Amino acid sequence: MKRTLTILSLTTSFALALGACNQESPKQQQEVSAPAQTVEKPESAEVVQDTIKKSIPSEATGRIGDASIKITYHSPGVRERVVWGGLVPYDQVWVTGAHKATTVEFDRDLIIAGKSVGPGKYALFTIPGRDEWTVILNKNWDQHLADEYDQKEDILRTKVKPYSLEHPQERLKYRVEDGGEAEAGIRISWEKIGIRLPVAGK
Known part of the structure; x- marks a missing residue:
């Protein structure tokens, strides 16, 4: 049991x-x-955001025709600031970057905005406007911002029209475009605005 x-x-x-x-x-x-x-x-899902507060040393390179082009600049960010008419005043010479002058260097003759420019290294400045920008190439490439800018040292001044970007650009960006038989040039874009400087090989 x-x-x-x-x-x-x-x-x-x-x-x-x-x-x-x-x-x-x-x-x-x-x-x-x-x-x-x-x-x-x-x-x-986390979206990676640009949290760097400083302007980033940057470079854009490319070829137009037989010429090699290198653009060296510091790229600032928008960081929720008012850029045009605020951080970057209208109708004033702008370094088109940050810190040292933005430089453009090429090793062959180029036709820039219809004008022949010999090989060398130049500072690139702009004068932003609401409806029209002035793009400047200046002999004095080794300077801080536009502190030493002198119009007498300009080798080129040309007018371009700004256009609206399809997507906002957080950081200032340069791009060298070789359009072959079509349009070629240097494009600058930041925030919601872009410009194009026409460039052709010789």
Whole structure:
């Protein structure tokens, strides 16, 4: 009789333990799958943002015709500031970057805005306007901002029309475009505005 009771007791204990295991399985399954569900949520995806406050040393290179072009500049960010008419005043000579003067260097003759310019290294300045910009190449490329700018040292001045960018540009960006038989030039874009300086090989 005692043996029968012992067997029944063991059987009951085993059944209770098995039932407990079966009850815990869904919870365990939920705990395992929870992280996967969290990863799949759209709000969990983090967008990498530019949090650097300083202007970044930058460079743009390319070829137009047979000439190699290198543009060296410091790239400031918008950082939720008012750029045009605020950070960058209208109708004043702007370094078109930050810190030292932006430089443009090329090794062959080029036709820039219809004018022949010999190889060398030049400072690139602009005078932003609401409806029209002036783009300037100046002999004195080694200067801080436009502190030493002298119009007498200009080798080129030309007018260009600004245009609206399809997507906002957080940091100032230069780009050399070789259009082959079509349009070629240097593009400058920042915030919601862009300009293009026409350049052709000789």
